[in-house]
Amino acid sequence: MSITSFTPWEGLVGGLLIGIATVAWLWLYGRVTGISGILGGLVLKEPAGDRSWRAWYLAGLIGGVFGYEWLTRHGLPGTHFSVDLQASWPVLLAAGFLVGVGTRLGRGCTSGHGVCGIARLSKRSFVATGTFMLAAFATVFVVRHVVGG
Amino acid sequence: MNGARKWRSPIALAAGLVFGLGLGVSGMLDPAKVLNFLDLAGRWDPTLALVMGGAVLVSLPAFQLAMHGRYRPLLAADWDLPTRTVIDIRLVGGATIFGIGWGLGGFCPGPAIAALASGMWPVVGFVATMTFGHWLAGQWPAAQVRDSHVSGVPAHAHG
Numbered sequence: 001m002s003i004t005s006f007t008p009w010e011g012l013v014g015g016l017l018i019g020i021a022t023v024a025w026l027w028l029y030g031r032v033t034g035i036s037g038i039l040g041g042l043v044l045k046e047p048a049g050d051r052s053w054r055a056w057y058l059a060g061l062i063g064g065v066f067g068y069e070w071l072t073r074h075g076l077p078g079t080h081f082s083v084d085l086q087a088s089w090p091v092l093l094a095a096g097f098l099v100g101v102g103t104r105l106g107r108g109c110t111s112g113h114g115v116c117g118i119a120r121l122s123k124r125s126f127v128a129t130g131t132f133m134l135a136a137f138a139t140v141f142v143v144r145h146v147v148g149g
Numbered sequence: 150m151n152g153a154r155k156w157r158s159p160i161a162l163a164a165g166l167v168f169g170l171g172l173g174v175s176g177m178l179d180p181a182k183v184l185n186f187l188d189l190a191g192r193w194d195p196t197l198a199l200v201m202g203g204a205v206l207v208s209l210p211a212f213q214l215a216m217h218g219r220y221r222p223l224l225a226a227d228w229d230l231p232t233r234t235v236i237d238i239r240l241v242g243g244a245t246i247f248g249i250g251w252g253l254g255g256f257c258p259g260p261a262i263a264a265l266a267s268g269m270w271p272v273v274g275f276v277a278t279m280t281f282g283h284w285l286a287g288q289w290p291a292a293q294v295r296d297s298h299v300s301g302v303p304a305h306a307h308g
Contacts, residue, residue: 001181001184001185001188001191002181002185003185003192004176004179004181004182004185004192004194004196005194006194006195006196007176007196008195008196008199010174010175010176010196011175011176011196011197011198011199011200011203012199012200012202012203013171013174013175013203014171014172014173014174014175014176014177014200014203015171015175015199015200015201015202015203015204015205015206015207016171016203016204016206016207017167017168017170017171017174017175018167018168018171018172018175018200018203018204019171019203019204019205019206019207019208020167020171020207021164021165021167021168021171022168022204022207022208022211023207023208023211024160024163024164024167025160025161025164026208026211026212026215026222027211027215027222027223028160028222028223028224028225029153029157029160029222029224029225029229030215030221030222030225030227030228030229030230031225031228031229031230032230032231033164033168035257035258035259035262036258036283039258039262039279039280039283040283040287043280043283043284043287044283044284044287052157052158053157053158053160053161054161056158056159056161056162056165057161057162057164057165058165058262059162059165060161060162060163060164060165060166060167060168060169061165061166061168061169061172061259061262061263062169062262062263062265062266063162063165063166063169063266064165064166064167064168064169064170064171064172064173064263065169065170065172065173065178065263065264065266065267066266067166067169067170067173068169068170068173068174069173069266078174079176081173081176081178081179081266081267082176082178082179082181083178083179083180083264083267083269083272084179084180084181084182085180085255085269085271085272086180086181086184086254086255087180087253087254087255089271089274091253091254092253092254092271092274092275093274093275093278094250094253094278095250095251095253095254095256095275096250096254096256096261096274096275096276096277096278096279096282097250097278097279097281097282098246098247098249098250098253098282099247099250099251099254099256099257099258099261099275099279099282100250100278100279100280100281100282100283100284100285100286101243101246101247101250101282101283101285101286102243102244102245102246102247102248102249102250102282102286103243103247103258103283104243104282104283104286104287105239105240105242105243105246105286105289106239106240106241106242106243106244106246106247107231107233107239107240107243109247109257109258109259110201110251110257110258110259111257111258111259113244114201115201115204115205115208116208116212117231118201118205118209119205119208119209119211119212119213120212120216120230120231121209121213122231122234123234123236124231124233124234124235124236124240127236127240127241127244128240128241128243128244129244131240131241131244131245131248132244132245132247132248132251133248134248135244135245135246135247135248135249135251135252136187136248136249136251136252137187137189137252138248138252139187139248139249139251139252139253140184140187140188140252141188141189141190143252143253144188144190144191145190145191
């Protein structure tokens with residue numbers, strides 16, 4: 001496993017930006033921002049006219065990372081983004097499958113339940129967020145300290 | 150509403166850019182950082198808590214104002230927020246399955262898609278199986294019936 005350092009200011013500023021993005025979408029279109037739901041609408045039945053904005057939103061997520069990279073190369077304090085994979089190919093593929101199935105059945109991920117659902121003070125989202133956090137804590141404990149210990 | 154529809158894609162792109170920038174700034178694209186948050190028994194990195202805290206700090210007052218104020222969204226006829234309140238096995242079971250996958254890979258949907266910017270093939274693989282899993286779970290007939298649209302509002306506005 002890799003050691004990472006606590007970066008409170010970067011975390012807080014990044015979180016504020018994510019919050020601003022969800023508020024803009026809420027005040028303009030009246031909807032929550034849930035990335036798994038946006039993805040789901042692309043692959044599951046949706047009215048035809050409801051597809052393109054979803055693709056543009058997801059393209060924006062990727063573009064935002066390029067934007068961040070560009071800013072760090074032009075004077076923004078901060079490190080270049082890093083994607084330090086911690087699992088093997090088969091584990092990552094299985095993990096992706098579980099994330100896909102789970103976010104569909106549970107109707108939400110870290111953004112839909114964890115940010116927007118908490119902001120709505122939704123009981124469903126509090127339960128979902130507590131549950132996926134606990135499941136993730138337990139999984140990492142087993143992987144790192146029981147199996148890998 | 151034609152104008153609102155016309156602007157939806159560019160505004161979605163702009164919102165996605167800000168969201169993606171936030172993921173980059175916060176370091177949440179890095180599975181190492183996410184997993185170190187989830188590893189309470191290891192070298193704990195609390196950054197993720199501040200990311201969620203920062204996002205909720207901004208969104209909570211805005212959502213409460215939307216839900217309880219006398220306002221309408223600027224470009225839509227009305228609020229289109231999730232209406233379900235039932236806590237059932239699908240919610241808890243789904244969240245558990247999601248949490249296990251998150252703990253194994255260190256990616257949840259937003260960062261996984263944003264991390265495609267790295268061009269790394271395992272990230273592409275993760276997003277592919279995630280999309281397939283999401284589609285597959287959506288084929289479950291019970292899901293179609295129980296989560297069917299309520300008065301034209303898509304139930305998975307959530308997510």
